[in-house]
Amino acid sequence: MQLAPGLHRVGNDIIAAYLVEGDGGLTLIDAGVAGQYSDLLAELKAMGRSVTDIKGVVLTHGDSDHIGYAERLRSEHGIPVYVGEADAARARGEESSHPAWGKARIGATTGFLWYSMRKGGMRTKYLTEVIPVHDGDVLDLPGSPRIVALPGHSAGSIGIAVPAVDALFVGDAFTTRHVLTGKRGPQPAPFTDDQDAARESHAKLATVEARWVLPGHGPAWDRGTRELAAELARADATA
Template sequence: MRLGPHLHRIGNDIVAAYLVDAADGVTVIDAGLPGHWRELNAELASMGRAVDDIRGVVLTHGDSDHLGFAERLRRDHGVAVFVHEADAARARGEGKPKASWGSMRLGATAGFLWYAIRKGGMRTTYLTEVVGMADGQVLDLPGAPRVIGLPGHSPGSVAIHVPTADAFFVGDALTTRHVLTGQCGPQPAPFTDDARQALASLDRLDGLQATWLLPGHGTPWSGGVAEAVRAIRTAARA
């Protein structure tokens, strides 16, 4: 799905990953589920690109539903995979999330699990090598992605700001569709290690502007960063 001249999405509102298309190549933000590999190649073809145009994968955090095809790109195509140092072990499968499942509705939860199963989510391929990144770092990749630390969902959760795409990629720092309840709109994400820290981390988005605020789960948000953060804080107090 094309969101802009330099911005594409694969997957759907249950699990999504993104492609930044710049003059010097493609940067992939998160890698969805293993079964998104076919969609990745189809989207690249629609852009007039191929896997060999991918210069790097940037992970917003190290959870399995964001690792998807990352190791396949690294192993078979030599593509470097970047993750915050605090989530490197998680991305290698060396640590497990602390979070509980929390609130659920049967239909939404079953839909999430069924989609994950169909897309290979039960057979996670963890990374064997990662490139560490740090808060404030600008990566030498197409679009010049800038790392903004948003710990809470996981210790190494980050947002990625790509001015070329006019977008912030926020992973699970927030969601616009709760995969376990089906509730839509900006809100705290499920499976969060430290909910208080995750909410406090959103202060780092105050005053920032971009057309797109793009979560790993849910509809792309174009209603303004400040409005999304306000809605999340309201939802957290409810």
């Protein structure tokens, strides 16, 4: 789905990854779950592109529903995969975190789990090689993505700012559609390791200029980072 010129979503409101068009090809942000590889191929075809146009994958963090087909792209096509240094071990399957689920509704939770399993969420292949990145790094990839540290959901969670498409990709720094309750609108994401750090990252979003703020779960936000940070501050206060 094209969101704006040069900006495409792969997947849906349940689990999403994104493609950025830039000079020399494409940058893929996150890699959903394994079975969404077919969704990636379909979006590339609609764009008149192919997998070989992807020059790099940048992961917002190392959870299984964000790394789904990243290793396939790396091992079969030689596409490098970047991740925040503190999440490198998680992306390689060497460590994980299992915070409390918190509030949940049967319908929303069942829908998320069913979709994830149907799309190969249990077939995740962890990365065997990753390139660690750090706050402030500008990667030599299409769109010149800049790394913004957003710890909280995980220690190595990052945002990826791409001014060329006026966008900030945030993974699970927050959500606009809670996968366990179905609640919509900007709010803290479930399965977050450190809620205090996440709140600090929510406030930090206002310092990054971008119209589009794109989470891994839920509809895209297109009203800018400052309004988003204000919405999240209200949501954090009642969480």
